[in-house]
Amino acid sequence: MSSSPVIDQGPDSNFACTIFRAPWVVPVSSPVLNDGAVVVGRNRIIAVGSYHELALRFPDLPSTFCQGILLPALVNAHIHLDLSVMGTVYPDSFDSTMCDWISVLLQKREAANFSQEEIEAAAAKTVSDQYASGVGLMLDIGNLSLQRRDSTSIEIISLLEMLGPSQAGQQAVIATLSDLADNLPVTAHSPYSTGPDLLKFIKRRCRRQETVFSFHLAENEDEALLLVQGEGCFAKFLKQRGAWDQTFPVQGIDSRRVVGYLEDLNILDDGTLCVHCVHLNDEEVKVLAGTGAHVCLCPGSNRFLGVGAAPLEKMLAAGILPALGTDSIASNTSLDLWQEMSILGQEHPRVDPASILAMATIGGAIALHREVDFGSLAPNRRATFLHVQGSEYAKAEDAEQLLECLTSCGRPESVTWVNAES
Template sequence: MPVSSAVIPDGAVVVDHSSIVAVGSFEEIFSQFPDVPVTECSGVLLPALVNAHIHLDLSVFGPVPQESSESTMCDWISSLLAKRLSSNCSDDEIRDAAEKAARDQYASGVGLMLDISNRYLGTFDSCPAEIVSLLEMLGPSQAAQRDAITTISELPSERMVTGHAPYSTTPDLLSYIKKRCTAQNAVFSLHLAENRDESLLLIHGTGCFAQFLKDRGAVSDTFPIPGIDTSGVVGYLQKRGILDRKTLCVHCVHMSSEEMKILAESQAHVCLCPCSNRFLSVGTAPLEKFLDFGMLPALGTDSVTSNPQLDMWEEMALLRKNHPTVAAETILSMATLGGAVAMHRDNRYGSIEKGRTSDILHVHGEQYEKAAYPQQLIELLTSGGRPERMDWLTFSE
């Protein structure tokens, strides 16, 4: 199942060390490479899944449930902060939990992750997946902005940094971080439009985020932000020079058509996290509209604090349930190629084709063998949750 092209029944892949050399039908491939050893696989060959949004450093805290059906996202953030402050977890405990979560992702078929963390975790030798790590910075007030810029200026030049969200980061700090990302040719990831109260804060200085920041003495000198018009928060980000092909906007639940059009025209990317959105009761992202604007969103799990399952297969299954008119092929593409493109790693990930990584996912089981045609097979993969039988075909030296 190449993803970038049609399903190949009785297909074959030729690999040379770490890369794919050729893809096609077995008959065609065997005629070209008759002397190459053959590994027979019963089932489906897939490219690695790509988790384009995860917070590995939060893994140590476990799920943080909403207190009641009346709770707001700000209440959940307060609960998470309280749990972090009271946990007394050591750096080693935080890192060990993050490494375990990364291993679990790889075991579930994820070969590439974009990790957003508040601390540098280093590399995990026990996890073969590639992890791109961004250090997340917040600064909702002028004083916090100065502290954040000082912290960033003292980091090694190669350390990649990103912003948290428009409601938690001053305009100048967002611009500062974006300019640094541009100089590094790095991805700039930003939580955006996850909750309706974000726009209330930025436009009117009201809503739960306004009260949340006021309680911490951080709102008076930043929000509301003057000059935000009908283009909303997305238009504000565009005017600040934040949006371009290296920008990844995460969640994007509450957006107008005008805002989606701006994102599409700026060539920014979108990452949806449906299971986290369900857990926090913030709504459902308008997937069909993004597709209408020619955008292929990526998929992410967010952290275990807002998504206890932390499973890309469940993200696909929930999308199939929430958006039954969206083709199963599109949802599979979101979990693979969409994430790879958003991370600008589609030269190695996202599809099975020449030049891509030779780390290929092998999914097998009776339910897949009984599929009568490719469409039925893709439906099973995207709607059935995590496969019972799955392993990696790795050929790199």
């Protein structure tokens, strides 16, 4: 226990430490603190607790008072930065299927023929907006290799997305990947667009590289229809595009449906992140939980495309704490995790606000295997976290009301960063 304003963390790392004090500190991994404090040194959080306790423990440290709330950075566990240039792509008609929407997206992208510079500029603006909204870590899935943005303050994990819905398509991608630099992280698009051989091949590569394997799962009920019966809008879509062969339906899926099929392929484990998971039945939720695979929900995108809401209550009951993602701006009205939390609260009123905030922070950090640095305010976490303020929080009389407002009032009036990184 130290009472010195300088803490020695190594031979060349003496630096001043500071106590950040605030009316509310929301560590996420431990109870909300009224009149709380976070002690930071260079790079790392040293202690979190009540101001009274920490002021006694570190009597000589300078203290900075933050009006408002201190909480961990948000984690956006699913975004497609290379689609930022598209803006929101609205369906052609009220009764459009998701396949119709995908067709519109592809047509618009082809017609616009954006240059690499335009795509990069729109992606860079999205990154900057995400940081301003309080996102500190994101998983970006793309069809293009974009410039690395190591200079920005957001940590971005980038995966190149692969599709191959036919035998020929799968073999072509496997051949391409075999020639690709082994350190380029790739992933699969979804079970409806990526055949079983390619799913297994990519998962093996992810295991070797120790990278996240993330794909869209059960976003639409037609995915199970394709895999089990070879029918539905995705079957029609593949036939129209000349990509239909004997890959689908997959023989022997029957009642175990899509999650059972993926389990048989041995691609569900702690390194797998399944995105959307709207159309999973009770058994699939249980099986998924048993594999240790992670889940990311994108409620804003699901609402925009009218595909339904994920069975969040059942996931939580099964022991899954999902992460939260915005998906791309093409299928959402804005890329705002505060709005995603609000939508979750509206659609799942019985889920407590603490769980919703956990999804937007520690749920994402765990899913991306970055909980050592992100997701909570706790000793040894990275000393980069949020300071938010707003008149909307003034009415909160207790922790419960504060969490209710944090997850339902939308983006705070002010979001700034406490950054002790050097």
